[in-house]
Amino acid sequence: MKKLVCSLGLLVACLLFFAACDNSRDPAPAAGSTGSTTTPAAPAASPSAATPAAGAARPFEITFWTALTGKNAEALQELVDKYNSSQDKIRVQAVSQGNYWENGTKLQAALVSDTYPVMTMLEVSQVGEFGLRGALADLAPYFTAVERARFVDGLVKQGVMDGKFVAVPYNRSTPILFYNKDMLRAAGLDESGPKTWDELRSFSQKISDPPRNIYGFECPVDIWFIQAGIFQQNGSVFTSDMRRTAFQLEAGVKLVAFWQDMVKEGSMKAPLGQDYNSWDVAMDDLVTQKVAMIFSSTADLTGLIEATDGHFALAAAFLPAGEKRASPTGGAFLTVFDKSSDEQKAAAVDFIKFLTRADNDAQFSKATGYLPVVKDALDEPVLKELYARHPQYQVAYDQLQYTQDIPPIVGFREMSIIIQEELKAAMVDTSVTPRQALDNAARQVQNLIK
Amino acid sequence: MASIEFRGVVKVYDKKNLVIDDLNLLIEDGSFTVLVGPSGCGKTTALRIIAGLEEVTKGSVLIGDEDVTKKEPGDRDVAMVFQNYAIYPHMTVKENIEFGLVNAKVPKAEREVVVAAVLKQVGLERHVDEKPSKLSGGQRQRVALARAISKKPRVFLMDEPLSNLDAKLRNQMRRELVELHNKLKTTFVFVTHDQIEAMTMGDCIVIMCDGRIRQKGAPQRVYNDPDNVFVARFIGDPGMNVYPMEGGGFFGFRPRKVGFAGSGDNGAGVDASGDDGPADNASGDDAVSWPGRVAAKEILGSEVLYCVKTKLGDVMLKTSSAGRGMDDLATVSVPRKNLVFFDQNEDRVRDENEIRRLAGGRLGA
């Protein structure tokens, strides 16, 4: 028995020793973490790139980790292939890693093990997580002022951090109001939809018929729509120095009270389910005409058009105004890792510029439903024709003049979940007052702000 | 202490399997009655009916003068020892013994006294707090026995309790059980398929076959005076030699009652002629004999068991003369007074006239 304990102890000690030895192998903090914008420091060679030989017989290969699946992934792959076959200096290898979160997980491990790709697609909150930790390269040196001006203002703002251009908008979306024109008309309401919060409420009251399970308005209790509501009431989610929460102040209270009142009187339905499950519920209800108006993403527009074709007239409008109009943006950006070599960065930017060429961006936008990110894409015939046929797309684009977003902050995903949970609970149990719900959330989120 | 009575008991399994058919039996109070018979004869079923572990299809069972047909096993005041002991493997010896007492809400002090006494009686005092897994087969059997004794029942039932023990232990236990019976004077009902056990232990033997009683009586009586061919063949080791007679009926004789012709029973000399010669132990008219050849020989110690092939068939012969060898020619001879006779229905014929009618002149053919 003693022998066994001794040998086990020795084994564990050996292992811990080896584990501790690992310490010395950690890579030095990335050069970009403190913010050198001009000459990038000597980077660790990324093993995923081929030998850098510009202009040699073999094309320069760069890896690109995407987070799209299904039709959207196919649309992207088309453009990747188009790029690769259009020239022979650079070859892009695009690999889908699943969804944004799966991609993020793999990136985290890849960064530690030096197997990261040259460039990747990052969701808005991830841009903050990775960018604020200095992992992303500043691409400003690679773009002229004219080139940068091509990007739609409302969509590019979140890619700039501390003056550094770390993320290029690509598959971007924004929330809009979808509604059933026929149901509005039948209730004798203005077919162009509600313009303000008050109208939203009054329209809903007219249409709602809870005994028959018909509601006027449905909106997932998601951070996106919560932000929108707060911005529309002239509030903000955090203070301008990003050190304290601000969503629990008046604007937030107004939003939560508004929703709660509507739920209590039966004119609004808060869909049940976690995350995107609740979005699906809202969309289902719209399609089956159980609800007249919902908030959802422009990325869902294509799907909804198909689903409602021939059943009823689907319309889109700006999110109703509170004290003002406002809408956040979502979706993802293209980023390049700072640890990549100069050659790799240059190659990546070349590819990015290809993707954001007017015609290519228009093609992608049409195929996926994401917004066009460069202004001149709207002049492309494909988009012109699309917008003429389905003016709903134009609505989303036009709303971009009102974009307002939360600046990047570390731990945003965790904070969003907290806020969503507290507000959802207030919708389910309307005896919880708006202040209680918001203060609970604020307390927890404040603890997370480093 | 009580008598047990079966009245017109019928037991059918699954609506088609008739195991016991119109059983009428009285087991005397205080007796050591053995139910014996081949497998499937219904003896175990009968025992279980007394215990209440089987329901009767028809008829009634009485213990003492009480009709217990509808009573629960636990309320019949009987105890049973099973072939596989059926003691509780997760309880200690003490707990096994007092389980029934605890259920009957006997107060602790009284329980302790009873358990101590019983343990002493079966000789398991040193194993009081052990679990059955630590005991030998014989000791486990004693635990089962102790459990039964502690209940102070009116009737002790035992279902082949010694079958799983080795030969020496079995003999020892047989003696102990008989002693126990003498001491307690309670009615014992003992089931076995081993007729030796039955003969040595019981004061009343009930031989069963196919759900019916073939004979009931004291061991000596059953041995010497069987009521039918079945009993004659079943009892005895080996059983009686029984052969059909021409024209119907059967006759038989015990292996000890037959000898070799031409030899005294002290094995002096061998009559090599093998054929008819006057037998020493019988005069021509008084004995019947047949020539044959020795086919098997078993030495049992003080006696030898021969199997001699004759035109009658195989004749089993028990004698103290060890002189014959395998394949020797030999003539077996039985004095007429040792013959017993049965009619065509295999029932015993005792009347002299009847015997003469059946067998007169036809023997020895």
Next chain:
Amino acid sequence: MRFFRSHAALLFLLPALAGILIFIIYPIAYSFHISFFDWDMISGKKTFVGFGRYEHLLGDPKFIQVIVNTVVYMFSMVAVTVALALFLAAWLNKSSLVHNLAQTAIFTPHIVSTISVVLLWMWVMNPDIGLLNYVMEKMGVDRLLALFGIKKMMWLESRTTALFSFIVIGVWKTLGYNTLVLLAGMQSIPGQIYEGAALDKASSLRKFYKITVPLLSPSLFFLLIVNVTSSFQTFESVNVISKGGPLNSTNMMVHWIYQTGFEFYRISDSSVGSVLLLLIIGLATYSNFRLLSNKVHYQ
């Protein structure tokens, strides 16, 4: 050659040992290691903080709630499942067409994949259009609940009933397996012991808990260990249905570890959680063995 022969056993074991070392022992040791650091994998910064993260998490009420959720779930699951399985097995311990059909029906959930089960129950428990509330309404159970002040059973959507709903789903899934194990155990108890007990004047109830249950103790012990360890591993149901909500009421250790490390990028805290989970499971298993193994009777 001689070396091979005299060390044959070790050499044959080497591949498996290597596997265990690399994929089990080493990661566990490394997790211990990480838990003492504050490691940001994205920027690469790694600072030694000793027990700092432990202190922080153990002082965080949300983390404590996760541990509590897990333990409550574990106890409830095990107690309810095993108790129900015991009674079900006792009832099913006969042979007839009805009983055989019932046995099959009860065992089926075990075969279906957890994800399918979970998705199915999500819809069944939907407060508005789910089967459960519909049936309860038809049977008038909702009026009974109203007496307790419950207007509408929100199942997975309310923080007071969500964990309970998970327990229901968990019990439903594992009941069949547990019942079958106990049924097999019961059928291996010799019938004559019950006959002996009948003669010992034991009532059905006494037979049950004085004979059946003790003789089932090996099976019960086995089920205890298996249920405890598997309930600690609950992940799919949480990840698919609730992601820990509503309001952290269904967040369980494994899910918390996954979410904190891989969605929130806090790998050090995740490692602390892993280490604590290891300790808790180890403690649970150890106490099971210590306290109960001498009560288990093996025949």
